[in-house]
Amino acid sequence: MLELALKERIGQENIKAYISKRKNDAKSETGKNIHLQKGLRTYMEYCRDNQLVSNRGFSAWHRYPTQQARHKAEQEQLEWAIAELNRTGKTWIETPGITVKKLPPDENYDHVQHLINHVNHLRNGYAHGNTSLYAEVLQTFEMVSEFINQLYLISNSVSDSE
Structure with a gap:
């Protein structure tokens, strides 16, 4: 769907x-020839280079700092729990729930570039099939929807102003 929309x-x-x-x-x-194809990555790079999409248009960009903080807190809690199990000799330990405050977006995190680097692999997995199931499938649909909406929002804005 994304490739067709692009x-x-x-x-x-x-x-x-x-x-x-x-x-x-x-x-x-560089004095060197580069090889570019009319593939998904090149189309996405075109969008980046022509400002057809931006980080701000992706929900995942807004969630990224909070998700990173949650992941860090979970990792630290896991490390603490393992150390505590080793220290006490227990085989089970209860850990408290983790609460992470919502953080503002990280202006240094380039989500569009992240998508350019990774979506092609994800697309190939869906297109050619594989033996893995991805829990993030809803996030994939969200990303595709937001990418396409940005493409056509700008297109409609230009058309409306002409």
């Missing part, structure tokens, strides 16, 4: 021009 929104001519420019820029900067 292709429809960006168009063949725009992606061809983008790939050509990237190749020419790389050649002039």
